[in-house]
Amino acid sequence: MACIDKESRSPCSSAASNAGETPRGRILLRPQDYIGSIEKCTRKIWVAEVSSFTHRAVTYVPGLYKIFDEVLIYAADNKQSDPSMDSLRVEIDVHQGLISIYYNGKGVPIELHPEKGLYLPEMTFSHLSSHEEISGWLSNCYEEQTGRRNSYGVKLANLFSTEFAVETVDSRREKKFKQGVNWTRITFKPDLAKFCMTHLDDDVIALMKKRVVDVGGFLGVTGQVVFNGATLLQFRNFRDYALCYTRSVSKNTKRKISCVYHRVNGSLEVCVAPSQGTFQQVSFVNKFATTEGGTHVDFVSHQIAYRVAKCCNERLQLQVEESEVKKHLFIIVNLVMENPSFNSLARDALTSPHESFVLCCEISDDFVKHIVNCIASTLFPWDSSKRTKALKRRG
Known part of the structure; x- marks a missing residue:
């Protein structure tokens, strides 16, 4: 020793x-x-x-x-x-x-x-x-x-x-x-x-x-x-860990908050839940908490918001802007990558260019469909019957 x-x-x-x-x-x-x-x-x-x-x-x-x-x-x-x-x-x-x-x-x-x-x-x-x-x-x-x-x-x-x-x-x-x-x-x-x-x-x-x-x-x-x-409570996986956040939100809002998880590949895991009307993020790069987000959060949130808006507009005939979708997202991102660059040695935000991790960020169609279901009640609160019919019509 x-x-x-x-x-x-x-x-x-x-x-x-x-x-x-x-x-x-x-x-x-x-x-x-x-x-x-x-x-x-x-x-x-x-x-x-x-x-x-x-x-x-x-x-x-x-x-x-x-x-x-x-x-x-x-x-x-x-x-x-x-x-x-x-x-x-x-x-x-x-x-x-x-x-x-x-x-x-x-x-x-x-x-x-x-x-x-x-x-x-x-x-x-x-x-x-x-x-x-x-x-x-x-x-x-x-x-x-x-x-x-x-x-x-x-x-x-x-x-x-x-x-x-x-x-x-x-x-x-x-x-x-x-x-x-x-x-x-x-x-x-x-x-x-x-x-x-x-x-x-x-x-x-x-x-x-x-x-x-x-x-x-x-x-x-x-x-x-x-x-x-x-x-401490042993988590089975990162999804299990992410549920700690949605349970907390559910407790505070007195309503059940669902969470959609997707392991994109061995380098990226993403969880999505409905926010309280403003975009929220919790993110990690190589275990460090990027409290200010960064390029990984920007890229993933843009991909999700774009794909969800496209799905709503083209397939569900529910018109919504990408910026509106993002306001209703609470995303939890876990990224592992080689030689990341940060805004400072404090590592509050990732600054690595998108090209360094873009190949590991392909969001699947099934994941997008699950996200639409997950955030639909907050994204389209104005007409539950129309929303339900549109979601059923999607198939």
């Missing part, structure tokens, strides 16, 4: 004297370019409370949320390099301001870099300057993990924490302090002063829990996800 702790390698002392001259100094000087804003903001966003999702106003610091997310997705991505991974546990100690994320399966090999003379875990979690050079070496040891590409990733959590420790067991190489199965635990204490905070409040915890539930949706039945000692 290899252990890495922060101890004397404090980023702050280095940045103070060399601000802007080193990667560490540049990040600390302009944190908004790497983790998002370090000031509190209030947005209406989905969070997890008790046993359901809630869409409400949340006050939080995007930068703090992002460093937590980097560690969480780093842990979840281990499933790609080791399919035997079946456990992920997140513990948040509010009183100590301490966050711990544990996962099993093989982690970073405990090997010395042939040129640097440093252990790979230390380079992976601590050395910003080794970001590029270590990636090639690690790719020879295990499959490159999608979530960490083109970013300092988990190292940002180290940089913005007063404490950061990694414990990892490499049973294959038998380089550890005690025998056991492969596992890794990352424990860190965010430097709350950098985020103008004194403690981890309820809004932050609800937002972090939501992201842990998201990961449960990606792992499905193959992984047990635990949050603060409580085992």
